[in-house]
Amino acid sequence: MSTVAQGLVDWLTLMGTEVIFGIPGVHTIELYRALPGAGIRHVTPRHEAGAGFMADGYARASGRFGVALVITGPGLTNILTPMAQARADSVPMLVISGVNQRDALGKGCGHLHELPDQQALVAKLCPSFHLDQAEDLPATLAQIAQALTTGRPGPVHLQIPLDLMAAPLPGQLAPFVAATAPSPDLTQANRLLAQAQTPVILAGGGCRGAGSALKALAERLGAPVILTTNARGLMHGHPLGVPASPSLGAVRDLIRNADRLLVLGSELGRTDCDMVEDGKFPATDGMIRVDIDPDQLARHPAALTVQADVATILPRLTRAMPAADGPARAAHTRDAARAALPAGYEAEVVLLERLREGCPGAIMVGDSTQVIYAGNLFYDHDRPGGWFNAATGYGALGYAPGAAVGAALAAPEARILCLIGDGGLMFSPGELLTAAEEGLDITFIVFNNAGFGEIATAMRSAGAQVLGCTPRPPDFADLASACDLPFERVTPQALQITGSGPRLIEVTLPPVQ
Incomplete structure (x- = not known):
């Protein structure tokens, strides 16, 4: 007889899932036991936020929902920021987490990874489903499929108690068939x-x-x-x-x-x-x-x-x-x-256009950094769905490296350009290792002005003393070497993309004052 964990993985296969992003833990062993042989590729980020951003980038580049698998407690709280970004930008994502065993929930007994009410924490953000009995799995998955494929896209959460993951699953799962929406009168x-x-x-x-x-x-x-x-x-x-x-x-x-x-x-x-x-x-x-x-x-x-x-x-x-x-x-x-672009933005747009001409059909994945702000104001990209970033809506820093990994896995034929500032990259440097490990064709372009330039400008405009805006970046040559990535250091005028495979290019800019 199949288990709840195996039934969930079988359902993911029925739904066309090809990749899962996640970090295994003692609270998800049974879910991981079910993965081998399912035909689903598992990719390991270096932080659960990276798993969420990867699922986001995968969904945007593929048109299908992304899937992330995280542990109880801190795994889920770490991925809440990517879920909020996905909600703001209407990106479909399924986050599967464990939760402590049923007889311990809400009792505050000091269990590992315990939260007072994990589902309530997520339910304010997006639809959240709790599996209470093994026999409820087919109906719960049908509800999740409905939430993922109808209405406004966004994140959906499923939590499975530890004592249910290995429980026998009675009955069979059926493929989901989406209902046809009525045609409006135009x-x-x-x-x-x-x-x-x-x-x-x-x-x-x-x-x-x-x-x-x-x-x-x-x-x-x-x-x-x-x-x-x-x-x-x-x-x-x-x-x-x-x-x-x-x-x-x-x-x-x-x-x-x-x-x-x-x-x-x-x-x-x-x-x-x-x-x-x-x-x-x-x-x-x-x-x-x-x-x-x-x-x-x-x-x-x-x-x-x-x-x-x-x-x-x-x-x-x-x-x-x-x-x-x-x-x-x-x-x-x-x-x-x-x-009418603000001062300095015209040069940023010209740089984007040069990248576009040098890498036709590339997917440009952006973080919150000035070249992205400029492009969001004015830039004509040449690939449908090939320009997306976190500098809208929720605005999460550190989004781009993980999202670039997800996009590369969804569109392996495309070159991926990850555009990020030195401050943003320090939120998620570990995902450089994921890209290297997976051998993905991602060029990470870090614009290094040794600080948070936009924030410093905003502080000055508000008449406030600039404070906290000049965190020292690492030596990016050393970081690239540590991640086994080819490295170049160039000026904006000399920036061009050559070669293939994962690599890091540092674009040097005047430092923030």
Whole structure:
């Protein structure tokens, strides 16, 4: 007879899981006992946060949910930050953890890795499922599959008590079949679009898997398409594409002058639409808004809301004649947005464009660092879904190395460029070893200004004394050597990518003062 642990692994296989990220511990031995022979690759990060970021990067690059396996207590609390990042960016991820045996839960008896209420800690962040009886596993997994594959994507948690992992599993698991969502009526949406003379589309992360349909819709409407951070790469080089942040004045002018704004799969979040925090994003009460999440649809006034997966309704949105001036409006906005970039950001965008031309079709995974801030404001990537980072939403430092590992495993044919600052890399240097161990084609590019430059600038702007912003970085040549990685030290002007396989490039910058 199968065990609960074996049944869980069998279900993961049925769901198409190819990779699991995790660090084994005494509280997950039974789960690890079930893995050999399942055809699932196990990758060991150096920290549970790395496991979560790897699952995130894997999900973004593959279009499937990532899976992380962690121990009870500290393993789970360590992965909460990646789960919060995934929640902010609508990234599907399943986190499987142990929990202490059932008769010990909530009693505070000092068991190893004990928390007062582990499930309650997670349940405020995302759906969390507790397995209470072995026979409940099929129904619980069906609920988890539903949570992972319907509605707004995000993290999901399952905890299994230690005394249940090896328990016999009665019955059989059935493959999950997702329910078909009802098709919304788009008559009113098409009527409003038909009346528009200057339509504009704002595309969010919900469009990531619908690049061709988005392009076709833009051409039918003759509408410029503003690409938020999580939609970059979908319309590379297209005359209607506007790869610029809605925080920039020129992009806001495009929205303000539109007589119909169509918002597709975007929460209209502050980190996309008001990075400068001036509160001057145009009113959107006349917009048509399409989103899979009813809670999101309720957060902004709109002329019309449509609850649906963006990809399913794009082919059904249309109008009789495309607006003739769409390409001209898009071109004017692109030129004006780029010209208005803050001081120093133009050089960062040029650097990104040089990397793009030198590594066509690469996946660029970013941390919170200035070149990423610049790219989020204005940059046209050439691969759908190939530009993503943690400098939006939750904004977790140390995200990029793990996410780059996950992306490399999901897309082994692609070159992965991990762009990170020296401060961010110190949050997760161990994942360099994971990349080396797995032989992944990741070029880690660390921009070294010996400190937290953006924070120092913000402190000065606020009239505060700069404090705590100059932590000494390691010698990156020594770090690369310790991880058995090829190493180069270059200036920004000399940065170019050669060779393949894991490597570390340090880009030297003037130090933070």
